[in-house]
Amino acid sequence: MKVKFWSFVKLGAILPGIIILLSVLSARPFPELDDFLGRDYSKTILDRKGELISITTLDEGLLRLYLPLEEYPRSLVDIVLGSEDRRFYIHPGVDPFALLRSGILNIRARSVVSGGSTISMQLAGMIKPRGRSLYGKLKECTDALRLEYRLGKRRILELYLNSVPFGFQTEGYASGARRFFGRNIDELTQAEMAVLVIIPRNPSYYNPYRYPERIAQRGAGLTQQGGNPFFEEEMVQALKGMSRTPLPSGAPHFTRFLFSTYGGFPGGDQVIRTTLDGTLNDSITHRLNYYLKQYTSSRITNGAVLLLENRTGGILAYVGSGDFYDRKAGQIDGVQVRNQPGSCLKPFLYALAMENGFRPNTILPDIPTEFGGEEVYVPLNFDNRFHGPLRLRVALASSLNVPAVYTLQRLSVRKFTGFLEDLGFRSVGEQKNSPGVGLALGNVEVSLFELVQAFSLFPGRGIPVQATPLLRESHEDRQRRPLISPYSADIICDILSDPASRTLAFGAGETFRTPVPMMFKTGTSNQYQNIWALAATPAFTMGVWMGNHSGDTVVGRTGSSVPALLAKEILAELQVRAEPFPGPAGSKEVEICTVSGQAAGPWCESTTREFLPVQEQVVPCTFHRFDGERDITVLPEEYRAWVERRQGRESSSFSPVPGNGLHIVYPVDGAVFVRDPGQDPGDQAVRIEAAGADPDGELSVVINGRLKTSVAYPFVYYFPLETGEWHITILGTGDSAEITITVR
Numbered sequence: 001m002k003v004k005f006w007s008f009v010k011l012g013a014i015l016p017g018i019i020i021l022l023s024v025l026s027a028r029p030f031p032e033l034d035d036f037l038g039r040d041y042s043k044t045i046l047d048r049k050g051e052l053i054s055i056t057t058l059d060e061g062l063l064r065l066y067l068p069l070e071e072y073p074r075s076l077v078d079i080v081l082g083s084e085d086r087r088f089y090i091h092p093g094v095d096p097f098a099l100l101r102s103g104i105l106n107i108r109a110r111s112v113v114s115g116g117s118t119i120s121m122q123l124a125g126m127i128k129p130r131g132r133s134l135y136g137k138l139k140e141c142t143d144a145l146r147l148e149y150r151l152g153k154r155r156i157l158e159l160y161l162n163s164v165p166f167g168f169q170t171e172g173y174a175s176g177a178r179r180f181f182g183r184n185i186d187e188l189t190q191a192e193m194a195v196l197v198i199i200p201r202n203p204s205y206y207n208p209y210r211y212p213e214r215i216a217q218r219g220a221g222l223t224q225q226g227g228n229p230f231f232e233e234e235m236v237q238a239l240k241g242m243s244r245t246p247l248p249s250g251a252p253h254f255t256r257f258l259f260s261t262y263g264g265f266p267g268g269d270q271v272i273r274t275t276l277d278g279t280l281n282d283s284i285t286h287r288l289n290y291y292l293k294q295y296t297s298s299r300i301t302n303g304a305v306l307l308l309e310n311r312t313g314g315i316l317a318y319v320g321s322g323d324f325y326d327r328k329a330g331q332i333d334g335v336q337v338r339n340q341p342g343s344c345l346k347p348f349l350y351a352l353a354m355e356n357g358f359r360p361n362t363i364l365p366d367i368p369t370e371f372g373g374e375e376v377y378v379p380l381n382f383d384n385r386f387h388g389p390l391r392l393r394v395a396l397a398s399s400l401n402v403p404a405v406y407t408l409q410r411l412s413v414r415k416f417t418g419f420l421e422d423l424g425f426r427s428v429g430e431q432k433n434s435p436g437v438g439l440a441l442g443n444v445e446v447s448l449f450e451l452v453q454a455f456s457l458f459p460g461r462g463i464p465v466q467a468t469p470l471l472r473e474s475h476e477d478r479q480r481r482p483l484i485s486p487y488s489a490d491i492i493c494d495i496l497s498d499p500a501s502r503t504l505a506f507g508a509g510e511t512f513r514t515p516v517p518m519m520f521k522t523g524t525s526n527q528y529q530n531i532w533a534l535a536a537t538p539a540f541t542m543g544v545w546m547g548n549h550s551g552d553t554v555v556g557r558t559g560s561s562v563p564a565l566l567a568k569e570i571l572a573e574l575q576v577r578a579e580p581f582p583g584p585a586g587s588k589e590v591e592i593c594t595v596s597g598q599a600a601g602p603w604c605e606s607t608t609r610e611f612l613p614v615q616e617q618v619v620p621c622t623f624h625r626f627d628g629e630r631d632i633t634v635l636p637e638e639y640r641a642w643v644e645r646r647q648g649r650e651s652s653s654f655s656p657v658p659g660n661g662l663h664i665v666y667p668v669d670g671a672v673f674v675r676d677p678g679q680d681p682g683d684q685a686v687r688i689e690a691a692g693a694d695p696d697g698e699l700s701v702v703i704n705g706r707l708k709t710s711v712a713y714p715f716v717y718y719f720p721l722e723t724g725e726w727h728i729t730i731l732g733t734g735d736s737a738e739i740t741i742t743v744r
Helices: 002-027 031-037 074-084 096-109 119-127 134-151 153-163 173-181 190-201 212-219 232-239 252-262 278-294 342-355 392-397 401-411 413-422 426-430 436-441 448-455 486-496 499-506 561-574 637-649
Strands: 044-046 052-055 165-167 271-273 302-309 315-319 363-366 388-391 519-524 530-536 540-547 587-593 607-613 624-626 631-633 663-666 685-691 698-703 706-712 716-720 724-732 735-743
Touching (some): 074 119, 074 153, 134 153, 153 173, 173 190, 212 232, 252 315, 278 302, 278 561, 342 401, 342 413, 342 448, 363 392, 363 401, 392 401, 392 486, 401 436, 413 426, 413 436, 448 540, 486 519, 486 587, 519 561, 540 561, 637 663, 637 685
Antiparallel strands (some): 363 388, 530 540, 663 685, 698 724
């Protein structure tokens, strides 16, 4: 009893001193530890199914993966502790027995053959290297005690496993498994784990690629889980499984976008779970490359694809180029780079028009016209034809230019620009010069990302998605603000998924024949460098861009059938059920005249049904009537010249309101024209058109007293937009007409 009493007395005397020492050590600043704990780690990028997409590296290619202690295999931990620090859980950070043993070994060998360092001491040396002197060793022991007091055993072991240096720009056992075996640490055999335990002891001496036999010899005798030693044959077999497989680097443009959007996830999760479908993304990449190879001769050398899930906004596929590793342009991200979208902006224009009183049966003039107002822009349709009065439905589905410019002029460029910015087109607001009414035809530069995200407005019934690459941010109940009414969105879906409406311009070809309901909008930039297709089903929205980054004109493919075909293929496979677009919200079906857009009357030769708001009142057709002898079609005065040209070429029943002799139809006297800064000056001209003359004769065009030319029927002359005031005279046989216009 006396011995036990004095033992407790001694312990009571020593313990306060130990506590005071540890308290002092703990209280001392340890900025190196703070920096060490704040280090960045490589990221593991997973797709929506948990499949590996990519593993990133840090500066100079350093691979440093982080794995929580509980995710390391128990067998690896046992091998590490058995090899490096058998008494790890019972010493305070420094193992006196290990130090004594190493001292004896070093004296006998007359050189340093053993350091006696515990795992805590090794970690302290990684945090703040102290050198190999006796003083450095003592400081390392002190730092180890500080770590034990501050962090505890589990945290120290976890940090050690994730930080041990392997050479080869690799730190940590999880990184070593990936670098040397191309697998996750939990996929290795115990012998392969033993190989990893040997390499950090001297990465140069135990270089697994140059000196595998050294590893095999040193590893023999290590204790594996269960207490049995490894044999050299096991180690040799394990070394055969080593590889120089590159780190996974799938979806490289998507990964770059991910990190540029979220700033590299500093200090955040080491495993990034994304919305991408890796298998689908690879499949789309292969399909894109197939089309690029097919049309290389047409100067289609690159492309990009973006696919979104409408319910969540999750990015399912993100392909920035055909080949990321192509030295010429592969690393240019075609999803983010800005190009002119051509007609791809028209659905948004007509959606805004719907919100401002237009309807799918609204008649738009597809004729040469000044569009009213002072800023005048004279576009042409891609087929160089004019089709007269057209319903908005047909104008959009057939992607005609003149009605689009007319609509924008009615709405105003400023209003449409603001709407595009609300839809997420930051690029529109960032472009300094006003695009003018050419904005209707896509004379600004936007990205595929902006287009696809905005196009989701329509299957979203007025609410566009916010595209996200992160699975945790992709959920159904996110609050989003509606930008247009469900009716307007549904009507655009109905128009762009209606094959009959697009036959005027596109015919009845196979491109837009789909096995399930889909909506399409294609586009081509004004110099044909870029061809686009936007497509959607109720479940998915996607976009395809093709062309080249050199600015060369695409040869022989002025339309966008190629990207449309790719979009159709992908969506047809994704949309397993033939889910239709919902009928337009709050609408009724009305029988209308296809020419006037008004309620069909007894004299209308062609009728169709249209979806209109339930409260909409439709007036009877005023274009068709019976004059007592025959059915006639009477159009408004603005269509006079267009009808006269038709009658001059072919028999027609059109009978416009009669006029009074030779007159200038376009432009009107006193019109002021303003150059469109978004268009090439050489492409802008004032269209001068006369009517009321003999179709078999000729008219002379005189401008500011100088004869310019003579024109035959249909009496049209294009005068280049040059700044100044211009007096225009049209001379016929015994008749004349004149106006004055100004160009600014």
